[in-house]
Amino acid sequence: MKKQIYDEKNGMSYTLHGDYYLPDLVLREEEPTYGKYGMLRKQFLKEHRSARYQYLLLTGKLNEHLNQIDQESRKQMEMLMGQMVERQGVTEELKVQDQMKWVRLMNNIKASAEEIVLKNMVYV
Template sequence: MKKHIYDESNGLSYTLHGDYYLPDLAMNEEEPTYGKYGMLRKQFLKMHRPARYQYLLMTGELTAHLNRVDQETREQVETLVKQMVGKQGVDENLKRQDQMRWVRLMNNIKVSAEEIVLKEIIYV
């Protein structure tokens, strides 16, 4: 039996180990660079979409997917915060008059925007 074989139908090479041919798979050793939302997406995929997670991991697309989701989510949260700030009338004038109220409103807006985006992008 040959020690190494190549299967053109799937593009994988195999090495003989005992009586079995095992695929020659290698993990991509690059350090992941995704942020908060990328980590949340990774946890969700591991727990609730294990097949999708394994597919992304095996094809080497996991880090790119997590970076794309992280960037998309950050942009969406930023857009929603700007829209909500405008609709609720939270401005610099309020910040000068009542800082604590401004902080409460801004924190509430940020949490609300994150909650909306997490349900729409991360947890699907």
């Protein structure tokens, strides 16, 4: 039996280990550049969408996917927070007049926007 074989159908090479040919898989280590939302997405995929996680990992597209989710989530957060600030009338004047009210409103807006982003972009 040959020590190594190449399958032209799927473009993979195999090495003989004992009685079995095992695929020669190499995991490319890339430095992760994603942030909070990328890490949350990765954890979600590992726990709830393991087949998709394995596919992305084996094809080398995991970091690209996580970076994309992180960037899109950040943009969505900025947009939602801007809209909510405008609708609720949270201004710099309010910040000067009543700081605690401004902080409460901003924390509420951030929590609401983040909940929307997590539900619609990260945990799907």
